[in-house]
Amino acid sequence: xxxxxxxxxxxxxxxxxxxxxxxxxxxTAGQALNVLRILGITDRPEEVVSVVMNVSDRKKDIVKIxxxxxxxxxxxxxxxxxxxxxxxxxRDYEVVEKHEVILPSQIEGVVRCINQNCITNxxxxxxxxxxxxxxxxxxxxxxxxxxxxxxRIADFLI
Amino acid sequence: MQHVIRIHDFSRDExxxxxxxxxxxxxxxxxxxxxxxxxxxLATLFYEPSTRTRLSFDVAMKRLGGDVIDLGAVETSSAVKxxxxxxxxxxxxxxxxxxxxxxxxxxxxxxxxxxSSVPVINAGDGAGQHPxxxxxxxxxxxxxxxxxxxxxxxxxxxxxxxxxHSLAHALSLYxxxxxxxxxxxxxxxxxxxxxxIESGTEIVETAEIDDVIDVVDVLYMTRIQKERxxxxxxxHSVVGSYRITKETLKDVKDNLIIMHPLPRVNEIDPExxxxxxxxxxxxxxxxxxxxxxxxxxxx
Numbered sequence: 195x196x197x198x199x200x201x202x203x204x205x206x207x208x209x210x211x212x213x214x215x216x217x218x219x220x221x222t223a224g225q226a227l228n229v230l231r232i233l234g235i236t237d238r239p240e241e242v243v244s245v246v247m248n249v250s251d252r253k254k255d256i257v258k259i260x261x262x263x264x265x266x267x268x269x270x271x272x273x274x275x276x277x278x279x280x281x282x283x284x285r286d287y288e289v290v291e292k293h294e295v296i297l298p299s300q301i302e303g304v305v306r307c308i309n310q311n312c313i314t315n316x317x318x319x320x321x322x323x324x325x326x327x328x329x330x331x332x333x334x335x336x337x338x339x340x341x342x343x344x345x346r347i348a349d350f351l352i
Numbered sequence: 353m354q355h356v357i358r359i360h361d362f363s364r365d366e367x368x369x370x371x372x373x374x375x376x377x378x379x380x381x382x383x384x385x386x387x388x389x390x391x392x393x394l395a396t397l398f399y400e401p402s403t404r405t406r407l408s409f410d411v412a413m414k415r416l417g418g419d420v421i422d423l424g425a426v427e428t429s430s431a432v433k434x435x436x437x438x439x440x441x442x443x444x445x446x447x448x449x450x451x452x453x454x455x456x457x458x459x460x461x462x463x464x465x466x467x468s469s470v471p472v473i474n475a476g477d478g479a480g481q482h483p484x485x486x487x488x489x490x491x492x493x494x495x496x497x498x499x500x501x502x503x504x505x506x507x508x509x510x511x512x513x514x515x516x517h518s519l520a521h522a523l524s525l526y527x528x529x530x531x532x533x534x535x536x537x538x539x540x541x542x543x544x545x546x547x548x549i550e551s552g553t554e555i556v557e558t559a560e561i562d563d564v565i566d567v568v569d570v571l572y573m574t575r576i577q578k579e580r581x582x583x584x585x586x587x588h589s590v591v592g593s594y595r596i597t598k599e600t601l602k603d604v605k606d607n608l609i610i611m612h613p614l615p616r617v618n619e620i621d622p623e624x625x626x627x628x629x630x631x632x633x634x635x636x637x638x639x640x641x642x643x644x645x646x647x648x649x650x651x
Contacts, residue, residue: 307459311456311478311479312457312458312459313455313457313459313463314459316457317436318438320463336459338459339458339478340480340481341458342543
């Protein structure tokens with residue numbers, strides 16, 4: 195018998211549809227947990243969060259956050275690791291907004307500097323900040339020491 | 353408020369204005385005095401050893417009629433009580449009209465500028481930037497040689513040397529041809545070379561000084577540090593091949609100038625000091641008028 199919403203066994207149903215909230219679709223396969231790290235949803239969030247990995251023939255991950263509509267400035271940071279992700283805002287089961295993530299020009303407090311001797315890797319009261327340059331590939335330039343992160347950006351997530 | 357954090361923050365026009373001001377102030381730097389900064393106070397915070405930079409800022413401020421307060425040895429400052437740099441800067445900026453900072457961490461000067469209510473001048477942040485050294489190097493080249501479209505050879509440690517990195521960038525603004533002379537282990541990074549090439553700078557790379565010494569206008573020597581080589585024998589062989597002697601200079605251009613950020617170890621034979629090409633001690637002196645120019649422009 196099909197479980198009712200809220201009963202044990204209804205996880206599949208939650209993953210399929212949410213009433214209100216945000217669905218982040220087309221996340222690069224394997225990056226869903228890093229998306230949650232970037233969004234700061236790591237430590238017992240108040241919202242119900244569903245993570246689906248390796249769907250559509252292992253091509254993408256999906257994250258669904260119930261009861262919370264993420265603002266573009268909150269979500270755009272995930273373009274760092276998943277540039278093709280799309281954001282769907284859901285109200286009463288309907289998609290009322292849909293947009294792609296746009297790489298911001300600067301990020302703060304998301305990624306730590308690759309340079310161990312950078313002032314941001316000390317106890318000083320300063321958050322790591324990067325200017326984002328997008329040429330053939332995404333590059334993060336540390337505002338403080340000038341170091342560049344170009345590869346394996348996810349490794350440097352805070 | 354204008355901070356002096358990295359040479360990359362300055363346009364060619366802005367650099368030219370600083371060098372012009374330095375030229376105006378050079379007579380005062382030699383023997384004179386001025387009251388341009390009378391009543392102003394400069395704080396010097398050196399968290400790392402320094403001789404030339406520290407003293408030349410001190411002299412520059414005093415020649416302009418101002419006073420200097422000094423953090424003194426880090427061991428006697430509140431840093432030993434665990435005070436962070438941000439708090440120190442917040443406090444000191446209440447005491448002084450500008451702050452000169454040398455710190456072992458890269459990016460320290462940028463961070464300090466965010467906590468300071470007065471201009472911060474970067475006097476070296478780790479392996480990062482040392483913009484006033486670059487400006488005095490440019491001043492020396494302009495005064496003693498030619499700055500526009502100069503042919504300059506950087507010799508020695510081109511991988512770790514912050515002086516070379518900053519000066520190479522600045523010279524790219526003046527259409528220089530740059531010759532990079534270093535052993536394999538100490539070559540300039542591809543990232544840096546690419547940036548120079550993108551800016552339209554001609555680059556020639558070689559391991560032999562003899563390949564370039566007869567064609568360049570400026571020979572910029574750097575210190576090769578022993579700790580960069582795992583094998584001491586290799587260090588000694590490399591150092592020996594990058595040493596300038598009277599013999600090395602026999603076929604150079606008449607107007608060649610030899611520069612060095614100092615301190616030197618073995619890179620330049622002392623017998624070269626008396627030659628007309630030797631410019632390193634004068635270069636060091638030019639730190640005074642250039643720092644006078646900077647101080648007078650930010651305060």
